[in-house]
Amino acid sequence: MTEVNLVQAVNLALARAMEEDDHVLVLGEDVGIDGGVFRATDGLLRRFGAERVLDTPLAEGAIAGLSVGLGAQGFRPVAEIQFTGFIYPIIDQLASHAARLRNRTRGRLTCPMVVRSPCGGGIRAVEHHSESPEAMFAHIPGLRVVIPSSPRRAYGLLLAAIRDPDPVVFLEPTRLYRAARGDVVDDGAADILGRCFVLREGGDVTLIAWGAMVVEALAAATALEAEGVGAEVIDVATLKPLDTETIVASIGKTGRCVIAHEAPLTGGFGGEIAGRIAEQALFSLLAPIERIAGYDTVIPLPRLEQLYFPDASRIADAARRAMAYR
Amino acid sequence: MAKSAPRAKSTTPPKTKSQAKPPGKALKSKTAAKVPAPTAVATSDRILRYYRDMLLIRRFEERVGQMYGMGLIGGFCHLYIGQEAVVVGLQAALGPEDQVITGYRDHGHMLAIGMEPKRVMAELTGRRDGYSKGKGGSMHMFSRAERFFGGHGIVGAPVPLGTGLAFAQRYQAGRGVTVCYFGDGASNQGQVYESFNMAELWKLPIIYVIENNQYAMGTSVKRASATVDLYRRGESFAIPGRQVDGMDVLAVRAAADEAVEWCRSGKGPMILEMKTYRYRGHSMSDPAKYRSREEVNKVRTEHDPIDQVRNRLLEGKLADEARLKAIDNEIREIVIAAAEFAQESPEPDVAELWTDVLEAI
Numbered sequence: 001m002t003e004v005n006l007v008q009a010v011n012l013a014l015a016r017a018m019e020e021d022d023h024v025l026v027l028g029e030d031v032g033i034d035g036g037v038f039r040a041t042d043g044l045l046r047r048f049g050a051e052r053v054l055d056t057p058l059a060e061g062a063i064a065g066l067s068v069g070l071g072a073q074g075f076r077p078v079a080e081i082q083f084t085g086f087i088y089p090i091i092d093q094l095a096s097h098a099a100r101l102r103n104r105t106r107g108r109l110t111c112p113m114v115v116r117s118p119c120g121g122g123i124r125a126v127e128h129h130s131e132s133p134e135a136m137f138a139h140i141p142g143l144r145v146v147i148p149s150s151p152r153r154a155y156g157l158l159l160a161a162i163r164d165p166d167p168v169v170f171l172e173p174t175r176l177y178r179a180a181r182g183d184v185v186d187d188g189a190a191d192i193l194g195r196c197f198v199l200r201e202g203g204d205v206t207l208i209a210w211g212a213m214v215v216e217a218l219a220a221a222t223a224l225e226a227e228g229v230g231a232e233v234i235d236v237a238t239l240k241p242l243d244t245e246t247i248v249a250s251i252g253k254t255g256r257c258v259i260a261h262e263a264p265l266t267g268g269f270g271g272e273i274a275g276r277i278a279e280q281a282l283f284s285l286l287a288p289i290e291r292i293a294g295y296d297t298v299i300p301l302p303r304l305e306q307l308y309f310p311d312a313s314r315i316a317d318a319a320r321r322a323m324a325y326r
Numbered sequence: 327m328a329k330s331a332p333r334a335k336s337t338t339p340p341k342t343k344s345q346a347k348p349p350g351k352a353l354k355s356k357t358a359a360k361v362p363a364p365t366a367v368a369t370s371d372r373i374l375r376y377y378r379d380m381l382l383i384r385r386f387e388e389r390v391g392q393m394y395g396m397g398l399i400g401g402f403c404h405l406y407i408g409q410e411a412v413v414v415g416l417q418a419a420l421g422p423e424d425q426v427i428t429g430y431r432d433h434g435h436m437l438a439i440g441m442e443p444k445r446v447m448a449e450l451t452g453r454r455d456g457y458s459k460g461k462g463g464s465m466h467m468f469s470r471a472e473r474f475f476g477g478h479g480i481v482g483a484p485v486p487l488g489t490g491l492a493f494a495q496r497y498q499a500g501r502g503v504t505v506c507y508f509g510d511g512a513s514n515q516g517q518v519y520e521s522f523n524m525a526e527l528w529k530l531p532i533i534y535v536i537e538n539n540q541y542a543m544g545t546s547v548k549r550a551s552a553t554v555d556l557y558r559r560g561e562s563f564a565i566p567g568r569q570v571d572g573m574d575v576l577a578v579r580a581a582a583d584e585a586v587e588w589c590r591s592g593k594g595p596m597i598l599e600m601k602t603y604r605y606r607g608h609s610m611s612d613p614a615k616y617r618s619r620e621e622v623n624k625v626r627t628e629h630d631p632i633d634q635v636r637n638r639l640l641e642g643k644l645a646d647e648a649r650l651k652a653i654d655n656e657i658r659e660i661v662i663a664a665a666e667f668a669q670e671s672p673e674p675d676v677a678e679l680w681t682d683v684l685e686a687i
Contacts, residue, residue, distance in 0.1 A: 029543060032545075058542050058543070086480065303452045
C-alpha cells in the first residue's frame with residue numbers, strides 16, 4: 001500500500017492497464033515526452049514505448065475519432081483531452097460515433113475507449129480550464145460518465161473504465177490531483193462502474209456529490225456533526241448509469257437531501273438526481289430537495305472563483321435549511 | 327478596388343466564378359519561396375520604433391513573469407518573450423482600417439497594437455480597470471477601439487473567427503485587412519483548413535500568420551507535423567505562402583507589406599509562416615523539459631530579435647548608446663507604472679459575476 005495523490009493514482013492505473021493488456025494505448029497532447037501537463041502519463045512512454053504512448057498533434061476531434069477507429073478494431077485507447085475546456089470538439093465524435101457504434105452495428109462493433117480529462121475549477125484558471133461538462137456527456141445514450149473523488153477511486157474506477165467494453169468519459173477533478181492523498185493498493189483490482197459509494201453514514205440529511213464536491217460535502221458533514229446533525233455523504237462516482245437505488249435508500253432513511261455540483265445549476269446533473277428522487281422517494285422527503293451548484297454564468301476570474309464554486313459552507317447551509325424546514 | 331472586390335450589400339458570398347482567376351499564379355508554389363530578403367526601406371526612426379516596441383513587450387512580459395511568480399496573476403499565462411519581432415513587424419504594416427485576432431499568447435499583440443500597458447496588466451491581475459473588467463484574464467482581452475478581437479484560449483480558434491472578421495470587411499467593401507495569428511500547433515487543427523478553403527473561395531482579405539515557435543506546447547513541430555514547411559499549408563487551396571525569418575523585424579515588415587498589399591487589392595488570403603522561438607515555457611507552469619537549455623541559449627545569443635535591431639542601430643550609427651538608454655528608461659517607467667496601476671486598481675465588484683451572460687436575464 002502506498003500513499004499517493006490522485007494524479008499518481010491515475011498514473012498507476014494507466015500503467016497497470018497497459019501492463020496487463022497490450023491493446024491499451026495512451027494518446028493525447030503532450031502525454032509522451034512531457035508526461036502530460038499534470039504528469040498523469042509520466043513515465044509511460046519510457047516504459048511502454050512510442051507505439052503505445054502517442055504524442056498527438058493539437059487536434060482534439062481527430063484524437064477522439066481515431067480512438068473510435070481503434071476501439072472498433074478491439075484496441076482500448078485511452079485518450080487524454082488536456083482540459084475539459086478543449087473537449088467540446090470531441091462531443092461530435094462521441095455523440096455521433098463512439099456512443100452509437102454498438103447500437104448502429106447491432107453489437108457487431110463496440111468502442112471500448114476512454115476519454116480522460118481534468119475537470120472542474122479551484123485552480124484559479126478561468127474559463128476553458130475550469131469547466132464541468134459532465135451533464136452534457138450524461139445526456140448522450142451509449143456513454144458512461146465517471147468522476148472519481150479520491151486516489152483510491154481514481155485507481156479503481158479508471159481500471160474499470162479501461163476494461164469496460166463501452167466508451168467511458170472519465171473526468172478527473174483537477175483541484176484534487178495533488179490535494180487529495182490516500183492509500184492505494186496497486187493490485188489491479190477495479191471498482192465497479194455504476195455504483196454510488198456511501199462515504200459516511202448519517203440519519204438526518206443526505207449530501208450527494210461527485211468529484212471535488214465530495215471533499216466539500218465531507219467537510220460540511222463534519223461541520224454539521226458538531227451541531228448534532230447526522231449527514232450521510234454519497235459519492236455518486238458514476239453519473240451514468242446512475243445508481244438510483246443507493247440514493248433512494250438513503251433518502252428513505254434521512255428524508256432530506258442536498259445535491260452539490262460545480263457545473264451551472266440549469267441543466268446540471270443535479271436536476272436528474274432530483275428527478276429520480278421525486279419519482280422514487282417523494283413521500284420519504286421531509287423537506288424540499290436542495291441543489292447547490294455553480295451559477296448560470298461563465299466561470300469567473302480567480303478573485304470571484306471562490307464565490308462561484310460551491311463549498312462546504314454553502315452545502316452545510318443548505319443542509320441547515322433542510323433541517324429547519326417545517 | 328480590384329475587380330474581385332466584394333459586392334457590397336450582397337447577402338450571399340461573392341460567386342466564385344466571377345473571380346475564379348487563380349490568385350496570382352506567379353505566387354503559387356514556386357513563389358512560396360523561402361525567406362524573402364528584407365527589402366523594407368527603414369529609416370532610423372522606423373527602426374528605433376521597432377526597437378522600442380519590441381523592448382516594451384520584452385520588459386512587460388518579464389514583469390508579468392515576476393508578478394505571476396509572486397501570485398499576483400492567476401490563471402494560465404503564456405509569455406511572448408522571443409517572438410517580439412513578429413507582431414511588431416506585422417503591426418507596422420497595418421493601417422487604421424485593419425484588425426487583429428490571435429490566440430492565448432496575446433500580450434505582445436495588444437502592446438504592439440497600442441493598447442494601454444496598464445490596462446493589459448490590470449486584466450492580468452484581475453482588476454476592474456483591465457480590458458475585460460478583470461473577468462477575462464491573460465487569454466481573453468479585447469478592444470473594439472483598437473480593432474483587437476482577442477485573445478482566445480482555444481488552440482486554432484482565431485482562424486475561423488478571423489475568417490469571419492475578414493468576411494465582414496469584404497462585405498463592407500472597405501480596404502481593411504484582418505491579421506489572424508495562430509501557432510504551429512494550431513496549424514494541425516481541422517478548423518484551420520475549413521477556414522482556408524472559405525477564405526480563398528470567397529477571396530477574403532486575411533493574412534494568416536503562423537507563428538512557428540517550433541513547439542506545440544511541449545511537442546516539437548517535427549514530431550507533430552507531417553510536413554513542417556507550414557507556409558505551404560494553403561497550397562491545395564491555392565493560397566500563397568511565405569516563410570519569413572520571424573526573428574528579424576525588417577524581414578517581417580517586408581513580408582507584411584507584401585501580404586497587406588495582396589489582401590487589400592482583393593486577391594484573397596495569404597499565409598505568412600514566421601519562423602520564431604519562444605524563450606519561456608508554453609505557459610508559466612511548463613518546466614520545458616522537452617528541449618535543452620543549450621537550444622534556448624543558442625537562439626537567445628545568436629538570433630535575439632531585439633539584440634539584432636540594437637546591433638543594427640549601433641553598427642549603422644543610426645543611434646548611439648545614449649539614445650537607446652533613453653528608450654530603455656522610458657520603457658522601464660511604463661512597465662513600472664503598469665505594474666503599480668494593476669495592483670492598485672480595485673477588485674471587480676461581486677455583482678460582476680452575473681453580468682454579461684446575456685443582454686438581459
